[in-house]
Amino acid sequence: MPPAFTEYAHQIAGRSNIVKVFGDHIIKPTSLYEVNSYLKMTPLIADVAPDCCLVMSNGKLQALRPCGFCSDSVNIHVIIQVLNATDAEHFLVMRDVAHGMIKPRILDLKLGTRTHSDFISEEKKRSHIQKSFSTTSSTLGLRLCGAKFYENDGSGKVKISKTEGRTLSDTSFISQMSTFFTICGKQKSLVTKQLFRIKEALEATEAQRFFGSSLLVIVDDHLGHEFLEKTVKVKLIDFSSMARSEPGEPQYVGADRGAIFGVSNLINIISD
Numbered sequence: 001m002p003p004a005f006t007e008y009a010h011q012i013a014g015r016s017n018i019v020k021v022f023g024d025h026i027i028k029p030t031s032l033y034e035v036n037s038y039l040k041m042t043p044l045i046a047d048v049a050p051d052c053c054l055v056m057s058n059g060k061l062q063a064l065r066p067c068g069f070c071s072d073s074v075n076i077h078v079i080i081q082v083l084n085a086t087d088a089e090h091f092l093v094m095r096d097v098a099h100g101m102i103k104p105r106i107l108d109l110k111l112g113t114r115t116h117s118d119f120i121s122e123e124k125k126r127s128h129i130q131k132s133f134s135t136t137s138s139t140l141g142l143r144l145c146g147a148k149f150y151e152n153d154g155s156g157k158v159k160i161s162k163t164e165g166r167t168l169s170d171t172s173f174i175s176q177m178s179t180f181f182t183i184c185g186k187q188k189s190l191v192t193k194q195l196f197r198i199k200e201a202l203e204a205t206e207a208q209r210f211f212g213s214s215l216l217v218i219v220d221d222h223l224g225h226e227f228l229e230k231t232v233k234v235k236l237i238d239f240s241s242m243a244r245s246e247p248g249e250p251q252y253v254g255a256d257r258g259a260i261f262g263v264s265n266l267i268n269i270i271s272d
């Protein structure tokens with residue numbers, strides 16, 4: 001792997017092998033379906049998703065919302081070299097949401113009461129439905145998929161896996177959230193503000209379902225930044241199982257109530 005690329009240390013969930021590139025970008029190998037979700041994303045959803053500069057599908061690189069860095073042909077050349085050196089065919093080149101943070105606390109919450117795509121086998125569907133039924137996905141529209149942070153009392157690093165997340169009851173989920181959100185009051189209100197923006201974007205989005213998407217929350221425990229706003233990022237991520245109601249596909253009416261239920265519950269849990 002060329003030196004511009006390193007392992008991404010802040011990935012806390014998911015199966016894709018994300019790498020970091022040029023300091024503030026990450027590359028996610030993904031499916032053609034997720035690449036298309038980004039290409040077809042409405043401005044409202046793009047506004048609450050990570051900034052996606054470039055996508056590669058079937059070996060073709062396309063500029064989506066390139067930042068200055070990704071508009072430079074020399075940098076693009078390096079990116080293409082690396083993408084070509086791997087086996088995957090479809091990639092997202094995104095801004096790293098944790099960029100600039102010194103001691104980020106990170107949380108991935110799978111959103112919604114239904115988590116499975118329309119395009120998987122009956123067997124896999126049954127397994128997703130069972131997982132949803134037996135976890136906080138069905139009761140709260142939220143399931144802990146991964147978390148990493150340092151205890152405030154200095155007792156060390158906490159890591160929570162998706163397997164652990166599946167064992168949580170509503171009460172223990174709420175208690176995990178209260179531990180994770182032991183942050184300063186101003187940061188907490190910035191989290192809530194960003195969750196409201198995501199909720200509003202979902203409420204205004206008809207005919208789409210964010211099955212399998214997550215809320216990614218990253219808050220910097222290091223408070224020496226000039227602007228506190230930069231220490232709090234909440235994003236909607238993972239669009240590989242979403243439904244877009246395209247011709248020939250299952251059709252959905254109205255907004256995604258399951259996802260909205262999850263975001264609303266998190267807002268309530270945080271404010272209690």
Ligand SMILES: Nc1ncnc2c1ncn2[C@@H]1O[C@H](COP(=O)(O)OP(=O)(O)O)[C@@H](O)[C@H]1O
Pocket residue numbers: 010011012013014015016018026028050051094095096097098106108146214216237238239240
């Ligand atoms: N733009 C991003 N910035 C920072 N971290 C990200 C970003 N996108 C994904 N991640 C990290 O990678 C993990 C997996 O991403 P996700 O899109 O859910 O992939 P998968 O399809 O493998 O589940 C997330 O839980 C998060 O830790």
Ligand SMILES: [Mg+2]
Pocket residue numbers: 013014015212214238
């Ligand atoms: Mg994921």
Ligand SMILES: [Zn+2]
Pocket residue numbers: 025053066067068069070094095
């Ligand atoms: Zn870029």
